[in-house]
Amino acid sequence: MTLIPVSRAMTGGRRPGQRAAAPAQRRAGTRTYVLLGIIAAVSAFPLYWSLVAASNDNSAAGSWPPKLLPGTHLWANLQQAYTQANFGLALLNSIIVATLITVCVVLTSTLAGFAFAKLRFRGSNALLGILLVTMMVPAQLGIIPLYIMMSQWLGWTGHLQAVIVPAATSAFGVFLVRQYLSDALPTALLEAGRMDGCSTHRLYWHVVLPAARPVAAVLALFTFMNAWNDFFWPLLALGQGNPTTQVALSTLAGGYYMDYSLVLAGTLISTAPVLLVFLFLGKQIIGGIMQGAVKA
Amino acid sequence: MAVLTPSSVLRRRRNTIRATDNRWSQLRHRFDLSGTPYLYIAPFFVAFGVFGLFPLLYTGWMAITQWNRDIPGSEHTFVGLGNFARLVHDDYFWNALRNTAAIGVLGTVPQLLLAMWIAHLLQRKMRGRTLLRMGVLLPNITSVAAVGLIFAQLFGRDLGLINWGLSLVGIDKVDWQSGTWQSWVALGVILTWRWTGYNSLIYLAALQAVSDDLYEAADLDGASQFQKFRTITVPALRPTIIFSVIMSTIGTIQLFTEPLMFNPGMSPTGGDSRQFQTLAMYVYEQFWTHGKYSYAATVSWAMFMIIVLAVGANYLLSRRIRSSS
Numbered sequence: 281m282t283l284i285p286v287s288r289a290m291t292g293g294r295r296p297g298q299r300a301a302a303p304a305q306r307r308a309g310t311r312t313y314v315l316l317g318i319i320a321a322v323s324a325f326p327l328y329w330s331l332v333a334a335s336n337d338n339s340a341a342g343s344w345p346p347k348l349l350p351g352t353h354l355w356a357n358l359q360q361a362y363t364q365a366n367f368g369l370a371l372l373n374s375i376i377v378a379t380l381i382t383v384c385v386v387l388t389s390t391l392a393g394f395a396f397a398k399l400r401f402r403g404s405n406a407l408l409g410i411l412l413v414t415m416m417v418p419a420q421l422g423i424i425p426l427y428i429m430m431s432q433w434l435g436w437t438g439h440l441q442a443v444i445v446p447a448a449t450s451a452f453g454v455f456l457v458r459q460y461l462s463d464a465l466p467t468a469l470l471e472a473g474r475m476d477g478c479s480t481h482r483l484y485w486h487v488v489l490p491a492a493r494p495v496a497a498v499l500a501l502f503t504f505m506n507a508w509n510d511f512f513w514p515l516l517a518l519g520q521g522n523p524t525t526q527v528a529l530s531t532l533a534g535g536y537y538m539d540y541s542l543v544l545a546g547t548l549i550s551t552a553p554v555l556l557v558f559l560f561l562g563k564q565i566i567g568g569i570m571q572g573a574v575k576a
Numbered sequence: 577m578a579v580l581t582p583s584s585v586l587r588r589r590r591n592t593i594r595a596t597d598n599r600w601s602q603l604r605h606r607f608d609l610s611g612t613p614y615l616y617i618a619p620f621f622v623a624f625g626v627f628g629l630f631p632l633l634y635t636g637w638m639a640i641t642q643w644n645r646d647i648p649g650s651e652h653t654f655v656g657l658g659n660f661a662r663l664v665h666d667d668y669f670w671n672a673l674r675n676t677a678a679i680g681v682l683g684t685v686p687q688l689l690l691a692m693w694i695a696h697l698l699q700r701k702m703r704g705r706t707l708l709r710m711g712v713l714l715p716n717i718t719s720v721a722a723v724g725l726i727f728a729q730l731f732g733r734d735l736g737l738i739n740w741g742l743s744l745v746g747i748d749k750v751d752w753q754s755g756t757w758q759s760w761v762a763l764g765v766i767l768t769w770r771w772t773g774y775n776s777l778i779y780l781a782a783l784q785a786v787s788d789d790l791y792e793a794a795d796l797d798g799a800s801q802f803q804k805f806r807t808i809t810v811p812a813l814r815p816t817i818i819f820s821v822i823m824s825t826i827g828t829i830q831l832f833t834e835p836l837m838f839n840p841g842m843s844p845t846g847g848d849s850r851q852f853q854t855l856a857m858y859v860y861e862q863f864w865t866h867g868k869y870s871y872a873a874t875v876s877w878a879m880f881m882i883i884v885l886a887v888g889a890n891y892l893l894s895r896r897i898r899s900s901s
Contacts, residue, residue, distance in 0.1 A: 308702035316697055320711030323773060327718065329737065330726045346737045388623075391616040401613035407621070414624055416887070420830050420856065421880045422631025424863055424873050425638065429631065446627040449620045479604075480612040509719040511833045512856075516864070526721040533725055534842050540729055547722035558717050562710040565717070569774065570781035 327551070334358070334545035357545035361532060364542065367549050370528035374553075377443050377514075377524055378507040384448035385503045386496050393457025394488045398470055399480070408458075415451045420512065427516050442517040443524070447507060453499050460495035461488070498568035501561060508554050525550045632880075638873035645867025659874040669875060671850055672858040673882070675760065679835070679854065680828035682764030683771075688820060691772045695779035696809045709780075712773035723770055724837020728753075731762045731838075753838070759852040766834050775820050782816040783809065818894040825886045829879060832856035855879050 308316075329348075336351035362368065395401070396408050426446065427437075436442035465488065473483045489496075511526040518524060520531050532539075532546040558565060639659055643651040663669055694712060702708070715723070730737050731752035739749045752762040786808065794804045810817075831854045835846055844861040846853030853861070855875065863872035 308697075308700035312697050312700055312702065316694075316702075316708050316712075319694060319697075320708055320714075323711055323714045323769070326723070326726045326730060326769070327714065329730065330722075333729065344735060344740070346735060346740050388619040392620045395613040395616040399613040399616070401610065404613070407617065411620070414628060416826070417628070417632065417880075418826060418830055418883065419628060420832075421876050421883075422628065422635055424859070424869060424876060425631035425634035426627060427863075428869070446623075449623040451620070451624065454617075454620055480608050480616075484616075505717055509717075509721075511719070511721045526719055529719075529721050529725070530837070530842060533728075533837065538840065543725055544729065547719075547725055551718055551722050554717055554719065558710070558714070562713070563706050566706065566709050566713060566777060569713070569777045570784075 327555075330544040330547050333541055334548050336541055338539050338541045353541065354545070357541050358549065361542045361545040361549060365528040365532045365546055366523065367525065367528055367546070370523045370525045371549075371553075373440060373518075373522065374508055374525040377440055378504050380444050381447045381507040382500050382504045384444070385450045385453050386500050388449045389453030389457045389499060390489060390492050390496060391484065392454040393461055393492070394484055396454065396458040397461035398465060398467060398488075411451050411454060415455065419446075423513065423516065426513075430517055437517055438519060438522050440518070440522070443510075443514050446513075447510075450503065453503070456499055457492060457495055461492060464495075465491045498564065498571070501557070501565055502568060505554050505557065525553075635873045635876050635880075638870050639877045641870050643869040643873075645869060651869075655870075659871055660878075662871070663874055663878060668850060668853075668858060669855075669878070672846075672853050672855045675846070675850075675852055676829060676831060676854045678757075678760045679763045679767070679831060679852065680825065682760055683767030684821070684824045684828060686764070687768040687772050688775060688817065688824070690768065691775035691820075692779055692810060692813060692817075693805065694772065694776035695783055695813075696805050698776065698780050699783050699809075709777065712776060714773070715770045716774040718770070720770075720833040721837055723766060724834045727762070727766045727769075727834075728838050728840065753840070753847060754851070756849075756851040759838070759847060763831075763835055763838060763852060766838070767828070767831075770834075771824070775824075778820060779813050779816055782813055786812045814897075818890070821894075822887055822890045825890060826883055829883050829886065830856050832860065836860075855882075 331354075332347060332350050334357050335354035336347055337353045337357075396404060396411075430442045431437040434442075436445075469487060469491075470483055473487055478486070509526065510524075511530070514524045514527050515530065518527060520527065523531070529543075529546045529550045532543045638651075640654060640656055641651055642653040642655050642658075698705075698709060698712070731739075733739065733749060733751045733753065736752070738752070742748075742750065750758055752758050790808050791804060794808060799807070835852050835854050835857060836842055836844060838852065839845075839847060844853070844857045844865060846857050856879070859872050859875045859879070862868045862875060
C-alpha cells in the first residue's frame, strides 16, 4: 500500500483547508448531466451486479441471458458465505487492524508533521528530503525480507501485529500534516504558548492537535480505508488461519469449483463497511482527495 | 514532631533546592527545545528503517545468494550476479514484463484521457454535485480483491454479462481469460474502471485554479466543447498529468491483486500460458509457490530498477514537453 501526495502546486496552489474562491462557474447543460449520469451508472454497475448475483441462487449464475434483477436469496447467501469463509473472525480482525493502524498513523504523523512544520532542529531539511524520497519507494518491493523477518525472526506470522506494526507510520501522512500545519497553524500561537511556559508536549496536545483536526480526519479516513482494503501483505502475513476480511474473501474464490453467488455475497460483506463509511463521509473523502490528495 | 532549626540553615537549604530546581528546569527546557523534535520524528524514522529501508536493502543482499526455502543453510551460498544472469535469459520474466507493460498502457492511457474529460464535465456548476462526484469515486473505494472477483464474473466466457452485451450487438463470445490480448484488455478495463474517478477528482482540483474568464472568452469566440477542452483544460492540467502518469506507472508496475483474482482458482501463473502474469505475480510465484527466495528477491530488485527507469524516463520526457511548449 502506498499513499501518494499531490503537492499544492498541483492542486492549483490552493492551501489545504482554504476554500476555493468560487468564481461564477458556468452552469451545466442537460448534456453534461446525461454524460455524468452515465459515467456514475457505469461506476456503480459492477457493485449493483454483485448484489444481483448475490441475491440469486447459484443456478441463476448459469442462466442465459444473465439475470439483471435482484432475487430473493440474498440473506441465505450472505449467511452461508459468512460461516463458510469465517467472516465473523475476519471482520473482527479487520476492525482491530484498521482501527489500530489508523490511530498509530494519525499519532505518529501529527507528531512528526508538527516537528517538520514548526520546530527548529538541526538536519530537519535533510530528514524531510529523505522522507519525500521514501514516499516514492513502493513498500511492496521489500515484501520478501519483511515476510522472513516476521516468520523466522519475530514469529509474528498469523498474528495481527504482523500487519499492524509495519503500517503504523506513513511518510505520506507526515508530509500531509506538515503541509497543512505550515499554513494553518500560526507560529505566533506557538510562541504565545511558549511565553506562558508550555512545554513542547503541552503545545502538541493543547494547540497542535486541535489545529490539526481537519487534516487528521482526512488522514484517518484514508488510512482506515486503505488498511481495510489491503490484500497482498495480509494474505502473506496472516494467511487463511487468522484472516482479515479481504483474505477471507479470497478463500471463497480459491477452490476450482466456485459458487458464484457465494463469492459475490462475500464481496458484499467485505465491501459493506467501507461503503457505509463512504456513504456518510463521502463529501469529506472527496474534499480530502481534492485538497491534498491521497491514494491507495 | 516539630524540630527547631536555625532559620539560616533553613534559608540555605531552601536556596540550594531552588538552585538545583532551576538548573534542572533549565536542562529540561533546553532538551525540550533541542531534543523533543527528534523524539517526535523518531517513531516514523525508526519504523521506516526497520520495516521499509531494511527490507529493501536486504532484498538486494538476498539477490546475490542462493536462498531456497527447502535447502537449509542455502542463504549462505553466494552466487554474485548469478541470479541476474539467469534473469536476463528467463523467458517467464520477460513475459511478465511484457504483460505488465501492456496492461499498464491499456489501463493508463484511456484512463487518464477519460479522467480529464470527466474533470472537464464535473467542473461546471450543477445540482447534485457531491452525489455525482461520489458516484465517480465509488469504484476507487471498493476493495481490490472484490473488484477482481466481480470482474472475473462479468468477463466470464460463457455466461459473463459483458459477452452477453457484446452478443446483443452481434459480436461473438470473447474468451477474456484465456486469450492473451483479450486478458490484457479486460485487465485494462478493470484498472480504468477503478482509477478514472480518482484521477478525475485530482484533475478537477487542479482545474479550480483556472480562471473562468478563459472559458467565457472562448464561449464568446464560439468555441466548441471539444475545442475548449483541448485548448484550455488540457494545457492547464499539464503538471498534474505528469504527476499522475508517474504515479500510475509506479502503481501498474506493482499490479498484483486484480490479475490474481481475475484467474479462476487464484493461481499466480496468470492463466494457463501465463498470458496475464504480471511481475508482482511472478515474484509471488517464485517466492511462495517454489520457495526460491533469492530468485524472487532478484525479480523484486529488477522491478525496483524498472520503476526507477520508468519514472526517470517520464520525468525527462515531461521536461522536454514543458520546455518545448
